[in-house]
Amino acid sequence: MHPSEYIADIQFSLAYCVPEFVLFFLFILIIMGGLIFRKSSKTIVPVIFLIGIGLELYLLIQQYNFNPKIMLFSGALSLNSRVVYLKLIFAVCGLLTVFFRELSEHKEKPTEYYALLTAVIFGSSLIVLAGNFLIAFLALEIISVASYILVALPNEKKSAEASVKYLLYGMFASAIMLYGISLLFGFTGSVDFITPDFSQKLSAVSPVAVTLALVMVMAGVLFKISAFPFHFWVADVYESTPLATLAFFSTCTKIAGFGFLLNFMPVIWQYDFESFVKWFSPEYLLGFSAVATIAIGNLMALSQTNAKRMLAYSAIAHSGFLLLPLTSFESQAYESVLYYMTAYVFISFASFYIVDQLIKLTRNEAIASFAGLGFSYPGIGIAAIICMIALTGLPPTTGFFAKFYIFSALWDSYTLEQERIFLYMFLFGLANTVVGLFYYLKIPYFMYLKANAASEVHKINWPTYIYAFVLTGSVVVLFFFPSWIKF
Numbered sequence: 029m030h031p032s033e034y035i036a037d038i039q040f041s042l043a044y045c046v047p048e049f050v051l052f053f054l055f056i057l058i059i060m061g062g063l064i065f066r067k068s069s070k071t072i073v074p075v076i077f078l079i080g081i082g083l084e085l086y087l088l089i090q091q092y093n094f095n096p097k098i099m100l101f102s103g104a105l106s107l108n109s110r111v112v113y114l115k116l117i118f119a120v121c122g123l124l125t126v127f128f129r130e131l132s133e134h135k136e137k138p139t140e141y142y143a144l145l146t147a148v149i150f151g152s153s154l155i156v157l158a159g160n161f162l163i164a165f166l167a168l169e170i171i172s173v174a175s176y177i178l179v180a181l182p183n184e185k186k187s188a189e190a191s192v193k194y195l196l197y198g199m200f201a202s203a204i205m206l207y208g209i210s211l212l213f214g215f216t217g218s219v220d221f222i223t224p225d226f227s228q229k230l231s232a233v234s235p236v237a238v239t240l241a242l243v244m245v246m247a248g249v250l251f252k253i254s255a256f257p258f259h260f261w262v263a264d265v266y267e268s269t270p271l272a273t274l275a276f277f278s279t280c281t282k283i284a285g286f287g288f289l290l291n292f293m294p295v296i297w298q299y300d301f302e303s304f305v306k307w308f309s310p311e312y313l314l315g316f317s318a319v320a321t322i323a324i325g326n327l328m329a330l331s332q333t334n335a336k337r338m339l340a341y342s343a344i345a346h347s348g349f350l351l352l353p354l355t356s357f358e359s360q361a362y363e364s365v366l367y368y369m370t371a372y373v374f375i376s377f378a379s380f381y382i383v384d385q386l387i388k389l390t391r392n393e394a395i396a397s398f399a400g401l402g403f404s405y406p407g408i409g410i411a412a413i414i415c416m417i418a419l420t421g422l423p424p425t426t427g428f429f430a431k432f433y434i435f436s437a438l439w440d441s442y443t444l445e446q447e448r449i450f451l452y453m454f455l456f457g458l459a460n461t462v463v464g465l466f467y468y469l470k471i472p473y474f475m476y477l478k479a480n481a482a483s484e485v486h487k488i489n490w491p492t493y494i495y496a497f498v499l500t501g502s503v504v505v506l507f508f509f510p511s512w513i514k515f
Contacts, residue, residue: 034102041100044107047087047115048157051150054080055143062139073138074126077146081122088116099159103220106159106291113366114156114287117373118149121280124377124499129272131492132384137181144181145276147174152280156287159222161209161245164288168205168248171281172198178277179269186268190261197261201251208244215241222291227298242296243313246289253285253347256320263328266340271387274336275380278343279373286350286369290362293354315355315449321348322460329467334393335383338467342419345464346372352453353434356441364433370513371430371506378499379415382408383471385492395470402475407493409475411500416468418503421461426506426513431461 057076065072097108122145151170158164180191213219216229230238251258266274296311325345332338350368353361385408390397402409414425421431435454442450506512
């Protein structure tokens with residue numbers, strides 16, 4: 029390519045990366061605002077963050093009007109309507125997090141917190157844009173490093189221990205992923221995985237070697253989405269981290285990982301694995317990871333008495349449900365994952381916020397301590413019921429359609445491809461949805477069917493009720509108007 033063509037390509041690409049530049053400058057502005065307005069940073073910094081994310085949302089909505097796939101920076105990045113949609117979700121997660129945090133009691137270190145939050149959103153946007161392994165790995169490390177620090181930010185013993193465990197598991201998963209990338213580069217001589225040449229060159233390589241390399245690359249992503257066998261960090265991190273941060277982790281960072289998988293899976297589907305390694309191909313191994321993730325998440329959640337640890341294992345199980353349709357190359361599988369991710373944002377934030385309010389009222393994380401609160405705080409009680417029903421996947425909540433589309437995609441894959449693995453996953457997912465009902469209903473059970481030993485009733489301010497109403501209301505309204513979720 030001639031130097032002038034390089035310059036033209038860079039100029040063309042930069043025009044489509046304005047939202048990412050907004051995030052970059054927002055990161056700098058937050059740090060500067062925290063230094064300049066040190067005494068009033070608790071007020072100034074959240075406002076700067078809100079303005080920056082609002083501007084990014086406006087720019088993304090302008091980009092969302094086009095459908096064609098655009099290659100940027102000579103194929104290093106790939107932009108289409110699905111990528112813009114995912115970036116919109118990340119921005120919405122940021123907005124929901126700032127309101128969640130400002131309404132909670134965890135408001136220390138606002139400059140560091142919002143700067144790191146911006147970094148995670150930037151890394152998440154970059155990883156779904158990536159058409160190049162090096163860009164994807166760099167983005168994943170931006171997300172990971174910022175997440176490690178966010179976990180340690182409360183500066184408590186438990187949070188420090190959880191951060192170290194998170195870091196060690198993350199380093200291990202990243203090292204495996206990087207080695208897998210190096211193998212694929214050795215096989216093809218390229219790191220641009222979305223180009224046709226990459227798949228063509230990969231087809232000349234032994235299926236065993238390709239399987240090993242692809243599975244290694246997926247390892248780093250499985251860690252980020254808390255899927256088996258890289259899920260061990262989740263419970264400790266969730267127990268020692270403020271719920272506003274956990275709601276963000278449970279949505280933004282997880283969706284970023286799935287966004288990368290949506291870009292990466294076509295590479296796997298285009299490869300023709302021979303019959304003798306069929307059951308060890310990445311699709312089948314991903315299916316095994318999905319099933320194991322759901323089973324571990326549900327079984328561990330059943331025995332939990334701590335509300336935050338229960339939500340942790342619930343989040344693991346939801347990762348498994350999102351992985352199920354990715355074992356198929358049908359277009360409906362993509363659509364079902366996108367719908368589930370969108371619905372999960374509102375369900376997750378609503379659930380974490382209601383549990384946060386219950387913990388504030390009781391000063392206790394034990395589910396049993398919520399006894400009788402449903403009658404003392406009827407608004408919070410109704411919201412808790414809606415959230416737990418939504419997490420289970422029952423009507424009248426958007427969680428019903430989220431699960432319905434996942435199972436529909438699996439059934440369609442079974443009828444079209446006649447592969448029994450899809451039928452087994454379909455039946456397994458249905459059975460585990462029923463299992464989830466038993467631990468999700470623990471909270472409403474204690475709130476309404478157990479007596480409350482404490483007679484004191486605390487006053488809940490109106491902003492708390494308004495935020496809870498908006499979140500839970502969204503969960504219900506999207507059930508009646510599922511077509512509002514468009515991608």
